[in-house]
Amino acid sequence: MVVDSYRKEIGRKVIHIFALGYLAVYFVCMVSYGHGVALMALTGMLVVMIMLEYVRLQLKLDIPLLRYLYNFRRRKEADHIGGEIYFLLGVLVSLAVFEMSVAVAAVLMTVFGDMTAALVGRRFGRIRPAAFGGKKSLEGAGAALLVNLVVGILFLRASATGNLWWQGFVQGTIGLDSSFGHTLWPVAIAMAVVATTVELTISKINDNLTIPVISGFAGQLAMLFVLH
Numbered sequence: 563m564v565v566d567s568y569r570k571e572i573g574r575k576v577i578h579i580f581a582l583g584y585l586a587v588y589f590v591c592m593v594s595y596g597h598g599v600a601l602m603a604l605t606g607m608l609v610v611m612i613m614l615e616y617v618r619l620q621l622k623l624d625i626p627l628l629r630y631l632y633n634f635r636r637r638k639e640a641d642h643i644g645g646e647i648y649f650l651l652g653v654l655v656s657l658a659v660f661e662m663s664v665a666v667a668a669v670l671m672t673v674f675g676d677m678t679a680a681l682v683g684r685r686f687g688r689i690r691p692a693a694f695g696g697k698k699s700l701e702g703a704g705a706a707l708l709v710n711l712v713v714g715i716l717f718l719r720a721s722a723t724g725n726l727w728w729q730g731f732v733q734g735t736i737g738l739d740s741s742f743g744h745t746l747w748p749v750a751i752a753m754a755v756v757a758t759t760v761e762l763t764i765s766k767i768n769d770n771l772t773i774p775v776i777s778g779f780a781g782q783l784a785m786l787f788v789l790h
Contacts, residue, residue, distance in 0.1 A: 649770035668778035679706035714750030
């Protein structure tokens, strides 16, 4: 039972990684048509996903092509909106509101930090504080914090040095110049700590939405504070 559950969690997180395709859609559309159209493309995807959930939840109709993916959902999602909609909402808010580097870093932390917390916590988690509901483990949170720090530092450093293939997209964004070295550590640390804390402490709201929005907000504030 535990093994099957763990394998199911792995499958769920692999699907979660494929959700990074939202970013790919955004960047491809942005190259050709600009920021506004790229956001509209993601919004169109959101509308389609909402309609599929309407068919599934309200009309109670089976969707053969999606049945296999639905098998990886958690039990609580059987009669509720799936996490992929919350994740796309988080991506949309992040890309619409935050600096490009902060937005993408927040999305990457949501994917890889949350994945690490879940997989490490399920396999090695022993300390599960009652203050956090008794379900999330400190071992998982510690591993997620490390991954979030690595993701933040590597991505923000690459943004600062212009080594990303989308470097043309971040022209004019705050902090992506020679002075960015002063903001790298505070921004990365703030985002990593907040992303990890949100994942550990907030359990009643889907973390696919809370992690990117709240950690991105923290990173944006940290960037503005340091630069000003």
